[in-house]
Amino acid sequence: MLFNSTCEAFYKPVSFFYNITGKPISPNWRTHDFIVVGLGLPICVFIILANMLVIVAIIINRKFHFPIYYLLGNMAAADLFAGISYLYLVFHTGPWTIGLTIKEWFIRGALINMSLTASVVNLLAVAVERHQTIFTMQLHSTMTRRRVVMLIVTIWLVAVVMGLVPTMGWNCVCDLSTCCTVAPLYSRSFLVSWAILNLMAFFIMVAVYTHIFIYVRRRSRVMSPHTDQPSNNQTVISLMKTMSMILGAFVICWTPGLVILLLDGLSCSQCQVLKYEKYCLVLAECNSLVNPIIYSFRDEDMRNTYKRILCFPWRRMRQHEGPSGIRFKPVKAGAPSEKNSCNSTSLEPSSPQSLLFS
Template identity: 90%
Template sequence: MVFNSCEAFDNPVSYFYNRTGKPISPNWRTHDFVVVGLGLPICVFIILANMLVIAAIIVNRKFHFPIYYLLGNMAAADLFAGISYSYLVFHTGPWTINLTIKEWFVRGALINMSLTASVVNLLAVAVERHQTIFTMQLHTTMTRWRVVMLIVTIWVVAVVMGLVPTMGWNCVCDQLGCSTVAPLYSRSFLVFWAILNLMAFFIMVAVYTHIFIYVRRRSQVMSPHTDQPSNNQTVISLMKTMSMILGAFVICWTPGLVILLLDGLKCIECHVLKYEKYCLVLAECNSLVNPIIYSFRDEDMRTTYKRILCFPWRRMRPHEGPSGIRFEPVKTGAPPEKNSQNSSSPEAAPPQSPLS
């Protein structure tokens, strides 16, 4: 890591906190106990839930499709977020006094990397769903090489965003521009980071809105020509998924982004320090909500989870029943239950993506 060489780097971390109006108390305060008490259980659930998602995708060959690779990568990002936040929890409050400037930047870099990777993964999944739905396919035609390159790009962006303050965009040598929430970060960087995430949010809103409008129009055109309810079910399922994705993102991220913007704009009357720790915990909850929205809604995922948790010694059966809503009418024939339990043909339908 590259640091500036000004004399201010010889000062302790507490110097910058006291200078920006965020003094560090050597004693544990109420909100310190609240942050640690809420943060540790959330971290445990985040790590366990995302480990389960990754394990399910690895052991079940039916999930070896681009959408599930992206889902697994998002779970890895959220897993990293849980680990990063665990590190933050054990280096916050009175423990911050003992940190060196380099250790403080490492703590901040881990959080920036993990949260950025999670957001960019959400955006990548939204773009992938847009491509598959508009081509009326179950899975994208994207090759594995392109998926790997996309995943590598996501992590490169996350690493760069995490290291930008460490590489020089900080206020250690320009203390007049120091942030209050993060006393060693420049206000300009916080504004930049918040606006970048808000842009990702608006892009996701536009993508899912476009998907919903397209599917609704297509359902209205096809409804007079078919008696099957698959189109209406598709619209309802898509509406629920889109609402859950956007709702979770807004609830978890908006408060934190607003706090960063207000602090970056130097809003003294906003009392950002009163809410910043709780907003950070709420933003981290998005890494716990993601596996619930993207994975737990899929029947095949749930079946795989049960086998991993309850019957780890049993060999995974190669075929499970189809799940989710399809865009094309389902052909009549044998009952779905019979097909799902007794089918051993290699032509059995692959699982529907949890995002459709």
Template identity: 65%
Template sequence: MGTNTTDKICHYNRTVDFFYEKSGKNISEYWRNRDYVIVSLGMTVCFIVIFSNLLVMGAIFKNRRFHYPIYYLLGNLALADLFAGVSYLHLMFHTGPWTIKLSQHQWFVRQGLIDTSLTASVLNLLAVAVERHQTIFNMQLHSKMSTRRVFIIMLCIWLVAIVMGLVPAMGWHCLCDLENCSTMAPMYSRSYLVFWGVLNLLTFFIMVAVYTRIFVYVRRKSKQMSQHTTQMRHKETVFNLMKTVSMILGCFVFCWTPGLVILLLDGLGCGKCEVLRFEKYFLVLAECNSFFNPIIYSFRDTDMRRTFKEILCCLCQRGSRKGASGVYFNTLEQEKYKYRAAEPTGKTNGIPLIRAGSEDIPAHSET
């Protein structure tokens, strides 16, 4: 009311609580037990995310064996997840009763940081999937992409993520159209939430397609090489590949699906859906994906774990501990030299596919 198709009333001078009241999202004036639980849980996750991803970035920087395209992408993923941890930590200090003290600009900054970090994390996951696809289908031990191209990809990821974070503040909001305001994010337009949710779902389906194609391809190749290798090695290869792909996709689905569902329900204007009831819990769950990523992509690498120990124990023994007995998951450089010296039984048509006794090789290939 008070608006028409030609003249819209814009509420640029209104306080944040005005939009929360209009959307039906109440801001508590005092801290409730539920708020303490959510903030405590959120801050704990944030500190773990920040620490674990700093550790990954430090290991990649410290160990020259990790200076390959796939590790650069994993380092960028760790940077995105680190930024996500910082963004959520910033949110924890500007939520609950503190929200009412925010200006419109501060509110858009708070939300924009989260959108940017989560978009960068998802796009990095997609970049890792595409890199693995290219490497495996070209039958390479590691990608032939130049460092320059890898850094251009990383730069593009961050540019897209930053734009996605700035779009609402630059005009795709509901300050001039209160009827289109979101319930979960009262100053965001519902159409933007639908756009952002669909974009992430599209990214997810692309990841599923890429990893499914990788699995089918490697399974077919492992069958072809089974005549030159033992049946046990063949089954082990397929099983480990399945396990890794299932972990990657399962973690992504588990952490993101609930949040994306309520985001889309809110964007589509589902009045009967109690999106606010689970909003904060699903937000913390989505953040947990940034905690699981270092585990799935890095902690399974024995060389990476060893570098972690060196960092944590303040040891400066670079290059003093080459090789390791019982290593199941080696760096690309190690694999390159192992393949050159290995017997031809681990190759298909002269091209290396998997090393005998490497229980976790598929995990490295499918990251």
């Protein structure tokens, strides 16, 4: 266990584990340290702002009070937590790592593990929800709010467990021969298990979306004599586009990091995992920025809600000021509406299909 005082290595500094695994650690700033911090900070800011915008939009717009949007909101919360966790990591990496205690090092790792696991499991949950919606031909998911809440709680329980498991014992503090190189205090077996679980989630997502694609294409062929063929083709094309964006973003952002973890866990001494591990971590975090774009920005009602949120301060100023900047009392009735993007709203309720076929 981590807090077992009888373990001699528990009292060693963090640099001790870095030295025995061969991972360089220096009190001086190196080139790649500046690159990681320089790339990490703006990415974290964008992740936090983008996912905050998604959460606020779902809260204020009653059209989004359906299971699919609850899952999207939870995914945005996971990605927001990922941005905050990585921001914490950025300020505790490089030369700052030497000053960390073992407990602080494990807290840093637990935050990253929890946030990234929650993000991946949320992606899987949304894929399953879309599968259910398409195959039942419903405008909205048949899941009750209770089931959605239970699903969200399960997602976070899985994330918390995966984050705390190495902290509570599955580590190499008391068994130095099992220490890995990328994360010197983690056991190789844990690293391999974590990578395999995420790869399994990836393959499940591929299977789910492939099944949806086959079903939609087969259904479009059956319905083609009775409906407009161009409309059916457009549906299939839109589905393929969405699938490509979802799976492509996941593959690009996660595969390099998962491969690095697997190679390190399998003790590949000639793979030069340290040369690429920090850049792979930054790339994996980019998935938390891409998710709001894929799952939310493709929804027209969501985009209109973003405009309302972002233009709210400007609209308030226009209501209280005249053309010359003189303030007037707000008009209570009969005020003409402004024709601009800040006041545009959608009158039709959105459906989960708009997320998939828009």
